[in-house]
Amino acid sequence: MTPHQIHLIRSSFEPLKPLANSVAQAFYAQLFARDPALRALFRGDLAEQGERLMQMMGAAIQLLDHPASLRPVLLKLGQRHAGYGVVHAHYASVGAALLDTLAAGLGDAFTAEVRKAWATMYAVVAQTMQEGAAADLPQALAA
Numbered sequence: 768m769t770p771h772q773i774h775l776i777r778s779s780f781e782p783l784k785p786l787a788n789s790v791a792q793a794f795y796a797q798l799f800a801r802d803p804a805l806r807a808l809f810r811g812d813l814a815e816q817g818e819r820l821m822q823m824m825g826a827a828i829q830l831l832d833h834p835a836s837l838r839p840v841l842l843k844l845g846q847r848h849a850g851y852g853v854v855h856a857h858y859a860s861v862g863a864a865l866l867d868t869l870a871a872g873l874g875d876a877f878t879a880e881v882r883k884a885w886a887t888m889y890a891v892v893a894q895t896m897q898e899g900a901a902a903d904l905p906q907a908l909a910a
């Protein structure tokens with residue numbers, strides 16, 4: 768990711784922060800419309816889960832220019848996701864639902880360049896989480 772892409776992600780996420788609850792709701796609506804079978808994986812309270820998701824996004828966005836600090840967090844997050852029953856194919860559905868939600872939330876501000884920046888970030892995050900899900904974690908954390 769380039770510094771400019773990191774800047775685009777931060778500045779486009781900013782106006783969504785006060786709307787965190789409705790953004791999270793819109794995200795789950797997009798996700799379950801796209802893949803209704805995923806609903807069964809979410810056992811806890813979705814409002815609470817949405818809040819954690821938005822907090823995690825905020826934290827990840829803060830750490831984008833410190834990839835060495837972000838990596839172990841994402842490896843562990845990916846390993847926990849394997850425990851929730853999340854498999855490789857689900858990451859594509861979540862990525863698509865995320866981009867649709869951002870497009871709806873940001874309107875004209877979601878330019879092609881902003882979209883590309885988010886898609887690039889999601890790809891890096893999803894890839895690292897899946898490494899965490901697949902790997903022998905102590906070894907992956909040492910890498």
Ligand code: HEM
Pocket residue numbers: 805808809810811812816819820823824844847848851853854857858859861889892893896
């Ligand atoms: C960028 C990728 C993702 C991020 C940042 C993310 C973030 C989170 C966070 C912070 C939690 C709270 C629990 C924890 O920290 O372990 C969580 C839980 C969960 N996530 Fe994700 N997640 C991502 C991708 C996915 C994908 C691809 C799926 C597949 C459907 C998924 C399904 C779930 C489920 C089922 C839970 C547990 C919810 C419950 O117990 O009700 N997540 N996620």
